[in-house]
Amino acid sequence: MDAVVKSLLERPQPQPNSAPLGRPSREEAEAAVRVLLRWTGDDPSREGLLDTPKRVVKAFEEFFSGYQADATDVLSRVFEEVHGYDDIVLVRDIPFSSHCEHHMVPFFGNAHIAYYPSEEGVVGLSKLARLVDVFAKRLQTQEALTAQIVSAIDQHLRPRGCAVMIEAEHMCMSMRGVRKHGAETITTQFTGVFRDDPAEQVRFLTLLRSGK
Ligand SMILES: [Zn+2]
Incomplete structure (x- = not known):
């Protein structure tokens, strides 16, 4: 044990701003969410999902605020x-x-x-x-x-x-x-x-x- x-x-404990590959931009993160939305089988361009990438990326800032x-x-x-x-x-x-x-x-x-x-x-x-x-x-x-x-x-x-x-x-x-x-x-x-x-x-x- x-x-x-x-x-x-x-x-290795990640330190603030030390992401090894560099931190992606907000736009890159939102684009990645759109890819995952398509992966679910849904359509990121339908009205109900239009703002979802923005919301998910914002939620991630709170979910993973410990890195800062x-x-x-x-x-x-x-x-x-x-x-x-x-x-x-x-x-x-x-x-x-x-x-x-x-x-x-x-x-x-x-x-x-x-x-x-x-x-x-x-x-x-x-x-x-x-x-x-x-x-x-x-x-x-x-x-x-x-x-x-x-x-x-x-x-x-x-x-x-x-x-x-x-x-x-x-x-x-x-x-x-x-x-x-x-x-x-x-x-x-x-x-x-x-x-x-x-x-x-x-x-x-x-x-x-x-x-x-
Ligand atoms: Zn698990």
Whole structure:
């Protein structure tokens, strides 16, 4: 498992404006959508589809805005005033939507993030939700998304341990292929005390389910 995670983390992370073949123009992107519309069997020149390429390209800017975002910006402002608090910080049920890199169709669900702060401090809770979007708004696999969130928290907050769980439904499983509606995929990654101490994993899982 460690080897898998390592290889996921070592994959080149696209940086803003570093598309290897150069970023196409908006007109080129819209022309590509018209090709796909013809591929469906429909006619891009019929009235209902005339503005579709423009809308799709605009939607893509939002779906894939993570390529223009940077985890460092999100996590750089650390709050140190925690008055001695050094126990677990857990934010659960952070909703997200992403697109699988194999089919470019959505997968969506909830992310749960926990960490034990070190003297580096804590971040505002909303930052963790924004961090999820930095990576979710890209072409992804659920495994890589999980690993990238953990890695960013480890790198920027240097916590004593970090735990991330993602629960998601993949449209490429429910709409095509095996067509299993409602099947949920769960991924977890633990570092530090969460990795080393099974009791910490139990605590994380217990807190996730408490009060539900
Ligand atoms: Zn897929």
